[in-house]
Amino acid sequence: MSSLSALIHRNTKLFFRDKGMFFTSLITPVILLVLYATFLGSIFQKTFESVIPAEMNAPDGIINALVGGQLLSSLLAVCCVTVAFMSNMLMVQDKVSGARSDLTMTPVKRSTLALSYYISTAISTLIICVITTAVGFIYLTSNGWYMTFSDVMLVFADVFLLVMFGTALSSIVNCFLSSQGQMTALGTIISAGYGFICGAYMPISEFSDGLQKVLSFLPGTYGTSLIRNHIMRGALDELSNIGLPSEGINAIKDGIDCNFYFFGDKVELNTMYLILGGSTVLLIAIYIVLNILKRKNK
């Protein structure tokens, strides 16, 4: 146990001592939020305005809350995974510098070593994503705030779960990397591509049927839907209160992936938690087994 905590302490300290890595990881989500708001805000606003009948005279606050909610949910869905990939760089750096080989000279088990990278990356990523969530909530309050305390707590729970998932995914991928260049290239690919496949940049409902079916197999998409449901629930309830019929609410939910379908069947929120949680546990198990097998194959 002392080995695990010592390694976690070392890895986390190294991450925060590397000012470049820490501030890049921290500032990226904030930059993304500004970019989203600048370039996508008006598009989202027009979409919501087109769905809500003009005669309802929906207050600007609700529309803004919906737009802000979609932006923030997209941002968090992407950040929880991309920041995990950035934070997990130490795993590869240790391979390059020889520190990893040196650590395996000690009696520490390979599974402990693997777990230490996982936990320290999860801690670093969580700190950054919680800060991002808090900044995002401040942004939402200035736009229109309809979230309850339980919604806020659930969003934090979603972020936690998605960070665990993203860290597990990055840990497995990083097992196969052995140079800084590979790591940078992967980071670029993940940053550019993950937003599309998790439904952050564009709702999955906008994609073709075939692609929707393929993407519904990816656990990350359920993370996006969970966050979006919890951030936007209050604003959608308010819309219902002022008279938008349930068909209209459902149409909006379908359009922004709050309602998510697996081969035509609607996936409930509890099932989404099960999928995301289960896949995270599975990925962690695969990651640890990979580390153990690597020694045996040498």
Next chain:
Amino acid sequence: MSNIIEISNLNKSFGEVKAVQDLSFRVKKGELFAFLGLNGAGKSTTISIMCGQLGKDSGKVYINGEDLDRSVDTVKRDLGVVFQNSVLDKSLSVYDNLKSRAALYGITGNAFKQRLSELSELLNFKDILKRTVGKLSGGQRRRIDIARALLHQPKILILDEPTTGLDPQTRRTVWSVVSQLRRQENMTVFLTTHYMEEAADADYVIILDSGKISAQGTPLELKNSYTGDFITLYNISEQQVKQLELPYEALRDAYRVSVPNTKAATELILKYPDIFNDYEITKGKMDDVFLAVTGKSLMGGEQK
């Protein structure tokens, strides 16, 4: 003296490349053992196998009586390793580096503080404990590398080219620490080096070439087997040297004559007493041994 390392018929290949071929040797407890060879000779592969980092194809490895195949964790506790390239975390302090390393061996709290105090005394680094490793000089960093390898009081200290790239003064410091450790703790030192003068101080030397042992013995045995003696003659003319009818080399103020061994040198002195007024007899150097054994010379990490 009992054997602390016993390696028998060790083999390891990487694809077609046979890195280690039927390697067998013994290291006695408390001795300074030098493992020499060019890059790619199989030194690092052997060390990696001994440390449990790399699997072997066949053969047996016993460290301090423990079979590596059965008790790899026990074996790891008996070994301390100093690599050529420091693997300390540069952005952490000396204290943090040593603390996290000690915890991997279960040394925490007061036990760690006590061991740290002993080592900082021995290696003289008390005043730099709070300094960031990245800001230390090469010599200071080397001392911390050694301290790190000694935290868990290993029985064998493996030094993998420990002085490569260090200035002469730091090299002397490193060696004085190693000598002190051997004296005080009867520690076995397993050394790989490119500096032949360091190998000359070893108790036993093995020269590896292409994964196989090319030569082994004490430095004296190797010198006697693979090189001759040299007589350096002062205050004589070249004409007189030529009388000896032996190969010689002109130095700035002397002539160096090669003889097969010390006995031949003695016979020569008795035969030509008038030439031998001011002279010295020296054994061949380890560089000459290495050259004779491998056909290549090794100078400070560079193959010539």
